Structure formats: C-alpha cells, structure tokens
Amino acid sequence: MYNKKLGVVLAAGLLAASASAGANGPTAAAIVGHTCAGCHGTLGASVGPAPVIGGLSEMYLASTMAAYKDGTRFGTVMERLGRGYTPGEILDMSKFLAAQPWVSGKIPVDAKAAEKGKTIHSANGCAGCHGPTGISPMPNTPRMAGQYADYLYFQMMDYKDAKKAIPGAAMIMRNMLTPVSDDDVKALAAFYASAK
Amino acid sequence: MSTMNRRDFVKLAGAATAVGTVGFPMVGFGAPKASVVVIGGGYAGAIAAKYTKLYVPDAEVTLIERKKEYISHPFSNEVLGGERDMKSLTFTYAGLEKRGLKVLQDEVLDIDIVSKTVKTKGGKSLKADYLIVAPGIEIKWGAIPGYGQEAAELAPHAWEAGPQTLLLKKQIDAMPDGGLLVIVAPANPFRCPPGPYERAAQIAANLTHAGKKKAKIMILDAKDAFSKQALFTEGWKHNYGDMIQWVGASGGGKVMEIDAKTLTAKTEFDDFKANVLNVIPPHRCGAIAAKVGLTDDSGWCPVNQATFESKKAKGVYVVGDSCIAGAMPKSGYAANTQAKVAAANVAGAILGMKIEKPFLTNTCYSLLAHDYGISVAGVYEVGADGVLADVKGSGGISPVGAPLDTRKRESVYGVSWYNNIVSDMFT
Numbered sequence: 047m048y049n050k051k052l053g054v055v056l057a058a059g060l061l062a063a064s065a066s067a068g069a070n071g072p073t074a075a076a077i078v079g080h081t082c083a084g085c086h087g088t089l090g091a092s093v094g095p096a097p098v099i100g101g102l103s104e105m106y107l108a109s110t111m112a113a114y115k116d117g118t119r120f121g122t123v124m125e126r127l128g129r130g131y132t133p134g135e136i137l138d139m140s141k142f143l144a145a146q147p148w149v150s151g152k153i154p155v156d157a158k159a160a161e162k163g164k165t166i167h168s169a170n171g172c173a174g175c176h177g178p179t180g181i182s183p184m185p186n187t188p189r190m191a192g193q194y195a196d197y198l199y200f201q202m203m204d205y206k207d208a209k210k211a212i213p214g215a216a217m218i219m220r221n222m223l224t225p226v227s228d229d230d231v232k233a234l235a236a237f238y239a240s241a242k
Numbered sequence: 243m244s245t246m247n248r249r250d251f252v253k254l255a256g257a258a259t260a261v262g263t264v265g266f267p268m269v270g271f272g273a274p275k276a277s278v279v280v281i282g283g284g285y286a287g288a289i290a291a292k293y294t295k296l297y298v299p300d301a302e303v304t305l306i307e308r309k310k311e312y313i314s315h316p317f318s319n320e321v322l323g324g325e326r327d328m329k330s331l332t333f334t335y336a337g338l339e340k341r342g343l344k345v346l347q348d349e350v351l352d353i354d355i356v357s358k359t360v361k362t363k364g365g366k367s368l369k370a371d372y373l374i375v376a377p378g379i380e381i382k383w384g385a386i387p388g389y390g391q392e393a394a395e396l397a398p399h400a401w402e403a404g405p406q407t408l409l410l411k412k413q414i415d416a417m418p419d420g421g422l423l424v425i426v427a428p429a430n431p432f433r434c435p436p437g438p439y440e441r442a443a444q445i446a447a448n449l450t451h452a453g454k455k456k457a458k459i460m461i462l463d464a465k466d467a468f469s470k471q472a473l474f475t476e477g478w479k480h481n482y483g484d485m486i487q488w489v490g491a492s493g494g495g496k497v498m499e500i501d502a503k504t505l506t507a508k509t510e511f512d513d514f515k516a517n518v519l520n521v522i523p524p525h526r527c528g529a530i531a532a533k534v535g536l537t538d539d540s541g542w543c544p545v546n547q548a549t550f551e552s553k554k555a556k557g558v559y560v561v562g563d564s565c566i567a568g569a570m571p572k573s574g575y576a577a578n579t580q581a582k583v584a585a586a587n588v589a590g591a592i593l594g595m596k597i598e599k600p601f602l603t604n605t606c607y608s609l610l611a612h613d614y615g616i617s618v619a620g621v622y623e624v625g626a627d628g629v630l631a632d633v634k635g636s637g638g639i640s641p642v643g644a645p646l647d648t649r650k651r652e653s654v655y656g657v658s659w660y661n662n663i664v665s666d667m668f669t
C-alpha cells in the first residue's frame with residue numbers, strides 16, 4: 047500500500063503497533079479509523095450512548111462491520127455507513143480500533159436493576175459465553191462490561207424482534223432472549239453497563 | 243514526499259515501538275520540529291490541530307481562534323426548542339492545550355499564503371511550514387436587499403450560535419398564540435442543509451409546549467427541494483399537525499427583500515408580515531480566506547479534494563464550511579473528517595509518508611422532537627474527475643415511514659453524536 051521501505055517495517059512485525067493511536071503517522075488504518083470518532087468518540091472511547099468500539103476484538107469488529115455492510119445486521123445508521131467500505135478497509139479500521147484501549151463508559155445505572163440483571167445473567171446461562179461480568183475470553187464475543195446501557199438494550203430488543211436482521215452468530219441470543227421480558231432486558235443492560 | 247529516506251524510516255520504526263500506555267506515544271529522537279498553524283477553532287480547526295499533533299507529536303502546532311470560548315452551532319436549534327441551554331453549547335480550549343498544542347486567542351488579520359506567514363490583531367507574526375485554514379462562514383450582508391447587520395438585531399439569523407440564538411429564543415418566547423413566525427431559507431450551497439427545517443420543528447416544539455397551538459410557522463425558501471424533505475414533511479405532520487408550512491421557490495417562496503422594521507419578508511407576489519422573522523441569509527467562506535486570495539468566483543475555497551490542499555497555494559489547506567468539497571455538505575461532521583484528512587496530509591508531508599486515499603464521512607442528525615430523530619449519512623470517495631462523490635450504494639437518509647421506535651433511537655443517537663463530536667474536538 048505504501049512504498050517498499052514502509053512495507054519492510056510492516057513486514058518486520060510492527061503491524062500491531064503501527065495500528066495504534068496515530069503517532070506512527072497517518073497510516074491508512076489510522077485515517078479510516080479516526081473517521082468513526084464523531085459518533086464513537088476519539089479512538090472509539092465513546093462518551094455515549096452510542097457504543098464504545100475501541101478495544102473490541104479485531105475479529106468481532108470486522109465481522110460486525112461486514113454484517114452491517116451486507117445487511118445481515120440491523121442498525122439505524124451503521125448499514126448505510128458500512129456499505130461505504132471495502133473488505134480491506136474494514137480490516138484496516140478493525141485492526142486500528144482493536145489496538146486501542148477499552149474505556150468503560152461513565153454510565154449512571156439503577157443499582158437495583160443492575161443487581162437483578164446480574165441474577166438473570168447467571169440464571170439464563172449468559173455467563174457461559176460472556177463470562178461472569180460480560181467480559182469474554184473469546185474473540186467473537188464482544189465485551190459488554192462498561193458498555194452503554196441504552197445501546198445494549200436496543201441491541202437485545204433487536205435480538206428479540208424476529209423482523210430485525212441479526213447475524214448467524216447472534217441467533218443463539220435470539221433464542222435465549224425471546225422468552226426474556228422487556229423489563230428483564232433492561233435489567234441485563236443495566237448490569238453490563240455497571241460491570242467492571 | 244513520496245519515498246521515505248533512511249532517517250524517517252528509523253524514526254518511524256522507533257515511534258512504532260514507543261507506544262505509551264495512555265495511547266499517546268512519544269517520537270524518539272532526531273525529529274525535526276515542523277510548525278503548523280491552524281486558523282479557526284471550530285468543528286474543522288479544533289480537529290485539524292488535535293489530529294496533526296496526534297500524528298506528529300513533536301510538531302509545533304498552534305491554533306489561532308479569535309473567541310475565548312467556542313459556541314457550537316449544532317444543537318443551537320435545540321436551545322430555540324427549549325431543550326438545552328447555551329452552557330451545553332459552550333467549550334474552552336483547555337483540553338486541547340493539555341495535549342501540548344498552543345492555543346492563541348487572537349484574530350488573524352492577514353496571511354501571506356506564499357511564505358505562510360500569519361499576522362494577528364494582537365500584533366503577532368507567525369511563520370509556519372504548513373497552514374490549515376478553517377474560518378467557517380461569513381454572512382453576505384445585503385445579499386437580500388434590506389438585510390444588513392442592523393436588520394439582524396430585529397430579525398435575527400441565528401446562523402452563528404451565540405447572542406443571535408438567544409435573541410431569537412426571546413422573540414419566540416414572547417410570540418402570541420395565533421402569531422406567525424417566518425423562516426427565510428437560502429439557496430444552495432449553505433451551512434447545514436437540514437438546519438432550517440430542523441429549526442422549524444424545534445420552534446414548533448417550543449410553541450406547542452407553551453400551549454400556543456394556533457401559532458404558525460412558514461418557511462419561505464429560495465429552493466424547490468431540500469435535505470431529507472420527505473422525512474421532514476412526515477415528521478412535521480406527525481409531531482405538529484399543520485403548524486409548519488413550507489413554500490418553495492416556484493410556489494412563491496423566494497424572498498426578494500426584507501423590511502426588518504415591520505418584520506416583513508417580501509416575495510415576488512406577496513408581503514408576509516411576521517411576529518417573528520428569522521432570516522437565514524446567503525453566506526460565503528470565512529472572511530479571512532476570501533481576503534487573502536483562497537477563493538474562486540463562487541466565494542468558496544477550491545481545494546484538491548483528495549488532500550484539502552488549496553488550489554491557490556502550496557502547503558496551505560482549507561477545511562470545513564469554507565472549502566468546496568463536492569458532494570459533501572457544509573456540516574460539522576464533514577468538517578471533522580475533512581480536518582482529519584488535511585491533518586493526515588500535513589503529517590504525511592512532515593514524515594515523508596504518502597497518503598494514498600482520503601476517508602471522508604458525514605452524518606447529520608435532525609431532532610424534530612425530543613424523541614423523534616432522523617438522519618442523512620454519507621461516505622465519500624474522489625471520482626475520476628477529482629470531485630468527492632458518495633461511494634456507490636452507501637449513505638442515504640433514514641427510511642421514510644419507519645416505526646417510531648427507529649425515530650426514538652435516532653433521537654438518542656443524535657444526542658450521542660453531539661456528545662461524541664464535541665468531545666473529539668475539545669478533549
């Protein structure tokens with residue numbers, strides 16, 4: 047993509063570092079990654095309620111953007127934006143954003159709801175994949191601890207709504223959340239938002 | 243600029259391994275101190291300064307802004323609607339100073355675009371290696387006969403947020419039930435294409451909450467079509483019945499003259515006497531850019547749309563409302579991503595890296611009520627003709643006829659946009 051010498055730098059195994067904050071100069075990954083900041087905050091550290099995306103895994107970011115692009119995941123705006131990028135550009139932005147630190151939102155939550163959400167999370171077997179607090183070791187399973195409650199609520203309501211497109215990887219959530227009441231979904235969102 | 247020399251190569255490799263824990267790495271050694279001066283600290287300039295510094299931490303970046311505090315135009319319509327106060331629109335530059343760039347509160351009076359020397363009202367003279375010019379807009383006083391600066395004290399434009407916003411708000415609050423509020427909307431191109439129509443909705447919200455249900459809002463437009471028109475028409479009707487009426491140019495909406503004393507807007511066919519008259523007059527690029535020769539006949543600044551370098555001067559970049567950017571509207575989000583492309587190109591020139599491609603995005607949210615939002619989004623690329631156009635198949639408006647849940651979500655995400663974009667600018 048760049049000249050040969052820079053190619054050597056990248057090939058020398060500095061790829062991950064070169065994708066970080068931007069002080070390595072204006073790489074294509076940085077330039078495209080910084081365009082998301084107007085809605086997702088500088089380096090993806092959203093001040094909310096749009097989701098924090100900095101520090102999500104490269105795999106999840108890339109598959110999510112690909113799903114928005116091909117219309118297999120509903121969004122109010124992300125589908126329209128996702129269609130603007132090539133697969134290569136999606137990989138670039140995903141690398142860049144995955145290299146940023148996760149910054150949990152400062153989210154006011156109802157402590158009672160969060161407590162209730164914690165119970166539902168355990169009782170429904172969500173912890174099996176998402177870990178006890180919404181932090182999963184698996185790269186295909188996004189971090190939810192410190193994610194914005196409004197966003198998580200909307201996302202879970204889409205899982206419950208059979209008319210909304212969701213990616214194949216999320217079908218399990220559709221099955222598991224469909225019997226869960228709207229109030230309990232709110233409680234789950236409050237729990238994840240408050241988790242550390 | 244194209245190939246990297248050995249020193250740059252070593253520097254880059256050094257930088258790549260020196261990534262700090264807070265995400266703002268230090269460049270190692272032997273770096274030249276390039277100087278960059280950014281003029282104007284708004285949606286474009288604040289971002290240009292911040293991201294130049296982020297890309298090249300050891301560059302000397304100076305931001306010159308004439309005002310001590312920035313007042314955001316975006317979300318000033320929500321002040322008219324009674325949902326926000328001016329405080330929530332007001333920001334200082336302390337956050338940017340913490341990032342190690344210099345903020346000079348001063349007015350730029352002149353620029354030598356060849357030697358890149360900037361002269362300020364405070365008597366300073368700054369010479370830079372690169373200039374990024376982002377002075378926003380200037381109203382063309384007198385472009386509508388009768389509408390000059392004094393007229394704006396009676397019939398406010400409120401197209402630059404601040405005292406004008408408060409004046410219009412006061413007039414709306416004092417308007418009687420059954421009164422007529424007229425908004426005069428300009429022809430393209432102008433700052434914030436959906437702005438006048440969002441404003442109509444916000445004013446309708448204010449009047450409705452105040453119980454003035456018989457009041458009318460009339461938009462007299464110099465155009466025959468406007469941004470997100472189908473969505474606005476749907477949303478006005480849903481939220482406010484027929485309080486808002488739009489009159490396009492060929493329907494007799496083009497205003498030929500303003501009589502501010504009697505609050506009358508005169509079209510070819512009719513005189514509309516209003517209780518409150520909001521005139522959004524035609525404008526052009528920020529005065530300083532015009533003064534120093536960065537404009538063409540259109541009154542705006544032509545740039546290489548892949549880099550935002552001025553077509554009039556080397557090493558001088560123009561971003562935000564002042565520049566000509568193909569299909570991109572004059573909006574805060576457009577200004578944000580243009581500024582980042584200019585910063586990347588300045589950084590690329592300093593570091594000896596070639597920038598292959600610009601990445602440019604826009605989204606304009608409009609809040610028609612506190613729980614009713616709509617948007618238009620775009621991702622852009624430079625066409626073979628050098629002009630920015632939508633990437634095929636991308637972007638567009640929120641769906642017409644969407645369920646209220648979608649409108650509600652977009653109101654939440656519209657506020658989120660504002661929160662995030664101002665934090666991108668000022669922290």
Ligand SMILES: Cc1cc2nc3c(=O)[nH]c(=O)nc-3n(C[C@H](O)[C@H](O)[C@H](O)COP(=O)(O)OP(=O)(O)OC[C@H]3O[C@@H](n4cnc5c(N)ncnc54)[C@H](O)[C@@H]3O)c2cc1C
Nearest residue numbers: 282284285286308315316350377378434562563573574575
């Ligand atoms: C009512 C309204 C609502 C809007 N809503 C939205 C919205 O929801 N979303 C959106 O994306 N956009 C919106 N916009 C558009 C947005 O405000 C502009 O597109 C954006 O501000 C452009 O950024 P800019 O940096 O070019 O100009 P500005 O933000 O106006 O900044 C220019 C700065 O330069 C300074 N300056 C000028 N000349 C000099 C000089 N000689 N010396 C020193 N300083 C100087 C000025 O003081 C100013 O601070 C709205 C606009 C209006 C009026």
